[in-house]
Amino acid sequence: xxxxxxxxxxxxVAVLAIAQTQTPSAAPAAGAPDAxxxxxxxxxxxxxxxxxxLRTYQVGGLLRCPVCQGLSVADSPSEMAVNMKHQVxxxxxxxxxxxxxxxxxxxxxGQFVLxxxxxxxxxxxxxxxxxxxxxxxxxxxxxxxxxxxxxxVAAASPSVTPAGEEDPYLAQVxxxxxxxxx
Amino acid sequence: xxxxxxxxxxxxxxxxxxILFIGLGKDPQKIDSPLVGRPAPHFALRQVGTxxxxxxxxxxxxxxxxxxxxxWCGPCWEEHPYLVAAARANEQNVQFVGVVFQDTEEKIxxxxxxxxxxxxxxxxxxxxxxxxxGVGGVPETFFLDATGKIVAKFDGPMNTAxxxxxxxxxxxx
Numbered sequence: 001x002x003x004x005x006x007x008x009x010x011x012x013v014a015v016l017a018i019a020q021t022q023t024p025s026a027a028p029a030a031g032a033p034d035a036x037x038x039x040x041x042x043x044x045x046x047x048x049x050x051x052x053x054l055r056t057y058q059v060g061g062l063l064r065c066p067v068c069q070g071l072s073v074a075d076s077p078s079e080m081a082v083n084m085k086h087q088v089x090x091x092x093x094x095x096x097x098x099x100x101x102x103x104x105x106x107x108x109x110g111q112f113v114l115x116x117x118x119x120x121x122x123x124x125x126x127x128x129x130x131x132x133x134x135x136x137x138x139x140x141x142x143x144x145x146x147x148x149x150x151x152x153v154a155a156a157s158p159s160v161t162p163a164g165e166e167d168p169y170l171a172q173v174x175x176x177x178x179x180x181x182x
Numbered sequence: 183x184x185x186x187x188x189x190x191x192x193x194x195x196x197x198x199x200x201i202l203f204i205g206l207g208k209d210p211q212k213i214d215s216p217l218v219g220r221p222a223p224h225f226a227l228r229q230v231g232t233x234x235x236x237x238x239x240x241x242x243x244x245x246x247x248x249x250x251x252x253x254w255c256g257p258c259w260e261e262h263p264y265l266v267a268a269a270r271a272n273e274q275n276v277q278f279v280g281v282v283f284q285d286t287e288e289k290i291x292x293x294x295x296x297x298x299x300x301x302x303x304x305x306x307x308x309x310x311x312x313x314x315x316g317v318g319g320v321p322e323t324f325f326l327d328a329t330g331k332i333v334a335k336f337d338g339p340m341n342t343a344x345x346x347x348x349x350x351x352x353x354x355x
Binding site (some may be wrong): 029030031032033037038066068079080083084086087092105106107108109110122125129133136140 | 187190194197201205214215216217223224225226227228234235284306308309310311312313314315318319
């Protein structure tokens with residue numbers, strides 16, 4: 001009985017399998033490009049609830065709204081930014097990490113989309129120049145303070161003679177001042 | 183000391199002026215797409231006015247002109263006749279595809295009925311396809327070669343000359 005059943009079922013299964021592989025798909029399934037194709041499988045844990053909302057705001061705050069003037073995706077009310085925020089939320093809910101999400105957006109928009117520029121190429125100047133300017137400023141201030149703190153050079157002082165005696169002219173002035181007070 | 187300060191100051195000033203010169207010489211609206219030279223992100227979207235799903239993969243084997251636009255965008259109105267004319271002129275060799283961005287079905291249909299079309303127009307309801315292509319402001323057009331690689335991108339309204347110039351890149355064997 002079992003052998004008969006197998007004899008009937010096996011060819012049927014084989015025919016179905018062949019039909020499945022040979023039938024052209026009538027239409028592709030609807031869908032937008034998936035982030036997983038570009039940044040790999042999610043590396044974090046899927047987020048939900050308040051944590052998801054908070055992280056969406058935080059990650060959205062790192063992305064520039066492409067149609068706004070200096071606004072982040074988290075802060076912009078534009079439709080573009082709202083779509084991007086939804087995308088960030090969907091990716092976080094699937095377990096993508098902040099780094100993966102930023103990589104995904106950078107892949108499409110370039111570094112322009114990152115509000116915090118990466119430490120590479122010409123961007124290094126953005127990080128180095130302020131620190132360099134500050135360091136140079138500190139060096140100049142320290143140098144000036146030291147110079148001001150230095151005591152006046154003895155030889156340059158006209159009020160003291162080489163022997164340490166008071167200048168006769170200055171003594172005369174003092175005498176006059178004292179006389180005037182009397 | 184004074185000489186040293188002068189030299190260091192001059193060097194810093196020269197560096198700052200140099201950076202400003204490079205930065206100001208660029209058009210801030212023209213941002214090179216990192217997608218040029220890469221395979222076009224795959225998508226399958228609904229064709230406007232129907233339930234038919236059209237996927238980018240269907241056009242593999244011939245160059246594709248992928249135009250992101252919207253009815254609320256003035257420059258899109260401006261370039262539409264040029265795109266339709268180019269699509270008709272290159273019907274045998276090139277596939278033109280429109281992807282409508284942040285718009286309503288009703289307005290898209292009204293626009294197409296009034297101004298005509300010669301290629302499929304797809305609706306990006308979620309905006310995810312636009313995001314995957316780094317679309318900021320429409321119109322933006324991507325030129326794909328027969329293998330599905332993005333070979334050029336143009337921001338802003340196109341005319342016949344611009345379309346043909348970029349098509350040459352897409353049609354190179």
